[in-house]
Amino acid sequence: MYRYVCKTMLRRLFLSKKVSYQARLFSGNFRYLEVLNNENNVAIVTMKRAPVNTLNSELLSEISSVLTNLDETKCSGMVLTSFSDKVFSSGLDFNEMYESRPATIRTLVSTILEVIIKLYGSPFPTVAVITGHAPSGGCVLSLCCEYRIMVQNFQIGLNVVKLGYSTPLSIVQLMVNTIGHRNAELALTSGRLFTTNEALRVGLIDEIAKDRASAFDKANDFLNQFKVIPPIARHFTKQSMRRALLQDVSINGKIYVEDFVSLISRPKVQELIAAYMANMKNKKKNSN
Numbered sequence: 001m002y003r004y005v006c007k008t009m010l011r012r013l014f015l016s017k018k019v020s021y022q023a024r025l026f027s028g029n030f031r032y033l034e035v036l037n038n039e040n041n042v043a044i045v046t047m048k049r050a051p052v053n054t055l056n057s058e059l060l061s062e063i064s065s066v067l068t069n070l071d072e073t074k075c076s077g078m079v080l081t082s083f084s085d086k087v088f089s090s091g092l093d094f095n096e097m098y099e100s101r102p103a104t105i106r107t108l109v110s111t112i113l114e115v116i117i118k119l120y121g122s123p124f125p126t127v128a129v130i131t132g133h134a135p136s137g138g139c140v141l142s143l144c145c146e147y148r149i150m151v152q153n154f155q156i157g158l159n160v161v162k163l164g165y166s167t168p169l170s171i172v173q174l175m176v177n178t179i180g181h182r183n184a185e186l187a188l189t190s191g192r193l194f195t196t197n198e199a200l201r202v203g204l205i206d207e208i209a210k211d212r213a214s215a216f217d218k219a220n221d222f223l224n225q226f227k228v229i230p231p232i233a234r235h236f237t238k239q240s241m242r243r244a245l246l247q248d249v250s251i252n253g254k255i256y257v258e259d260f261v262s263l264i265s266r267p268k269v270q271e272l273i274a275a276y277m278a279n280m281k282n283k284k285k286n287s288n
């Protein structure tokens with residue numbers, strides 16, 4: 001009887017919305033990530049590169065290692081989020097793109113591509129809990145997840161054209177797969193950033209949350225539905241939906257990386273990146 005009561009209580013706890021996310025620290029020593037495993041074997045991966053989770057090669061390669069590890073240890077799901085209540089991620093690190101050697105840009109671009117392939121093709125369900133702004137690379141990371149929950153009053157989108165380079169084909173495809181061809185074309189050619197409400201309307205995110213806690217409750221609800229779905233059936237279905245993009249990047253990835261490196265290295269693009277960075281700093285100075 002005692003065992004039955006304990007089992008029932010544990011089951012209720014597992015199914016409850018208030019699952020503790022502070023359960024067990026994942027093994028691995030990361031500088032820019034915190035990885036916690038909850039009781040349901042869901043990994044909560046928190047990016048913590050202050051101040052704005054700019055994606056440098058090191059952070060990206062840590063995400064890549066975690067994804068391999070989660071695959072090998074057969075986790076039941078993953079939530080990708082940010083330590084910050086203002087920014088999910090500010091995208092690729094300009095410091096590794098501006099006046100950098102081609103080898104540095106190449107490492108950055110091939111590492112994000114590696115993350116895209118692993119995250120987009122992961123066998124386990126993935127949710128992005130977007131607790132703040134998610135421009136460019138931040139948006140890309142969330143698009144690789146299966147479900148996006150965003151806290152209200154922030155912005156998300158792919159503004160890369162504003163930096164003077166075209167959006168790589170694989171990223172265009174990610175956007176098309178999420179919001180459809182017409183909406184993607186309008187958004188990408190103008191470098192549009194969507195408010196949380198606009199993003200929901202166009203399908204760029206799936207739900208809006210009033211704060212981080214409620215976003216986690218929603219993520220938990222999303223992941224709980226898969227408890228009754230055989231993982232292998234789920235995974236194969238996901239693979240079928242995502243195969244075209246994954247095959248394309250695994251065949252043509254190296255070409256895409258080289259194209260992107262030479263695009264970024266062009267003097268005109270370097271000038272635009274410099275102007276964009278200066279503008280960002282000026283805005284900050286003027287607002288202080």
Ligand SMILES: CCCCCCCC/C=C\CC(=O)SCCNC(=O)CCNC(=O)[C@H](O)C(C)(C)COP(=O)(O)OP(=O)(O)OC[C@H]1O[C@@H](n2cnc3c(N)ncnc32)[C@H](O)[C@@H]1OP(=O)(O)O
Binds near residue numbers: 054091095113159257
């Ligand atoms: C081949 C196939 C695969 C290739 C895939 C490529 C995919 C291409 C996709 C993306 C490319 C990119 O991601 S390029 C990066 C574009 N990012 C942006 O345009 C965002 C820029 N940042 C902002 O708009 C804002 O910082 C913010 C809204 C995110 C946050 O604003 P907030 O006011 O909170 O913070 P600050 O602006 O003061 O920033 C703090 C601090 O960080 C510096 N910073 C911000 N973003 C970047 C960045 N991307 N790189 C480097 N540094 C960055 C900012 O200058 C501040 O620095 P200081 O404190 O020193 O002033």
